[in-house]
Amino acid sequence: MKVPFFSPTLVNAEHSQALQDAFSRVLHSNQLILGAEVQAFEEAFARYIGTKYCVGVSNGLDALVLSLKACGIGPGDEVIVPAHTYTATWMAVVLAGATPVGADCMSPRYDLDEGTIGAVVTAKTKAIIPVHLYGEPQPKAVITELAQYFNLTVIEDNAQAIGATITGQKTGSFGIANAHSFYPTKTLGALGDAGAITTNDEELYQTLKMLRSYGAPRKNQHDIIGHNCRLDELQAAFLNIKLKGLDTDNTERKRLAAIYNKLLADIDTLGFYCPTHHVYEDYSSVYHLYVIRSPHRDALAHYLAEQGVETQIHYPTPPHLQKAFAYLGYKMGDFPIAEQYADTVLSLPLYPGMPDEWVVYTANCIRQYYGLAKV
Numbered sequence: 557m558k559v560p561f562f563s564p565t566l567v568n569a570e571h572s573q574a575l576q577d578a579f580s581r582v583l584h585s586n587q588l589i590l591g592a593e594v595q596a597f598e599e600a601f602a603r604y605i606g607t608k609y610c611v612g613v614s615n616g617l618d619a620l621v622l623s624l625k626a627c628g629i630g631p632g633d634e635v636i637v638p639a640h641t642y643t644a645t646w647m648a649v650v651l652a653g654a655t656p657v658g659a660d661c662m663s664p665r666y667d668l669d670e671g672t673i674g675a676v677v678t679a680k681t682k683a684i685i686p687v688h689l690y691g692e693p694q695p696k697a698v699i700t701e702l703a704q705y706f707n708l709t710v711i712e713d714n715a716q717a718i719g720a721t722i723t724g725q726k727t728g729s730f731g732i733a734n735a736h737s738f739y740p741t742k743t744l745g746a747l748g749d750a751g752a753i754t755t756n757d758e759e760l761y762q763t764l765k766m767l768r769s770y771g772a773p774r775k776n777q778h779d780i781i782g783h784n785c786r787l788d789e790l791q792a793a794f795l796n797i798k799l800k801g802l803d804t805d806n807t808e809r810k811r812l813a814a815i816y817n818k819l820l821a822d823i824d825t826l827g828f829y830c831p832t833h834h835v836y837e838d839y840s841s842v843y844h845l846y847v848i849r850s851p852h853r854d855a856l857a858h859y860l861a862e863q864g865v866e867t868q869i870h871y872p873t874p875p876h877l878q879k880a881f882a883y884l885g886y887k888m889g890d891f892p893i894a895e896q897y898a899d900t901v902l903s904l905p906l907y908p909g910m911p912d913e914w915v916v917y918t919a920n921c922i923r924q925y926y927g928l929a930k931v
């Protein structure tokens with residue numbers, strides 16, 4: 557059996573005709589930039605997340621950069637970022653002109669906590685970017701009370717968690733401005749690059765709209781130095797279709813994750829970790845990724861590959877050990893938990909449209925690796 561790690565064809569299969577109709581609509585619309593599709597998507601996405609405003613942008617990285625800039629964060633400012641995250645979270649801070657300051661996770665989850673944040677706050681710290689990694693919401697105490705206690709601007713990196721909730725409230729609605737990615741593998745995937753920012757602040761909303769399009773509040777008037785990072789009409793048209801199916805897609809992700817949880821529950825090898833452990837009550841993960849941890853990660857991944865199961869590692873090198881961030885002066889050992897995660901995490905295939913048999917087969921291969929009977 558061959559189990560692909562991700563399949564855009566399977567994920568988009570049920571929307572195939574609607575997506576083709578959307579393409580046709582845009583083709584004949586005579587409005588290819590910032591038209592009716594973008595506006596409709598922004599309204600629908602703000603409603604979905606539960607914020608007053610949404611600004612569609614080119615991708616998740618730009619969503620983070622613009623959010624930071626709109627909040628007035630720049631040179632001389634420090635921004636707290638998780639040590640265990642995708643490089644975009646750190647790079648956005650640098651692109652905004654500020655300095656990323658890493659904070660380690662609290663084992664066994666991927667949460668920031670009081671201790672890790674308190675240890676790195678300085679007089680220059682202006683903001684924090686909690687990342688709802690793998691689709692699991694960060695603790696509410698961190699993104700609300702703790703940030704408030706340290707007087708930090710909160711910008712959520714919701715790239716991996718669109719649809720996740722904390723006591724019924726969607727992630728991406730807690731911070732002052734929040735970044736979303738519609739990269740094709742994310743829970744709300746476009747057919748290319750796209751992103752958005754959600755906010756309840758009218759002034760930020762106006763600034764963000766200027767920042768995404770040449771600093772212009774209207775045509776031929778340029779009030780600030782802006783970017784060109786608009787959301788395409790075409791991607792917005794696709795996203796209008798995909799957004800309608802998001803809750804169904806996320807329910808499917810949770811159903812497939814539950815199969816993994818059940819079939820992997822009795823693996824009690826020391827250091828083996830399954831996302832079923834340490835789930836918070838009233839927190840709902842959308843399983844952008846189904847990530848296990850194993851001290852035998854590389855051997856396990858190799859075994860799975862031999863059985864036809866593709867896996868990935870998110871992420872094998874933490875940002876603080878990447879060459880791009882060497883100038884910050886971090887070294888191996890600075891974030892021991894994040895470094896341990898980098899050595900042990902393994903993402904298993906999980907996406908809407910993936911047949912149940914592939915999940916069962918993958919789980920059974922892992923059971924077999926650990927000498928357990930197939931189920």
Ligand SMILES: *Cc1c(COP(=O)(O)O)cnc(C)c1O
Nearest residue numbers: 615616617642644715716737739
């Ligand atoms: C995907 C992702 C981003 C960036 O999104 P792009 O659309 O790829 O630019 C940012 N942060 C995290 C945690 C991500 O997973």
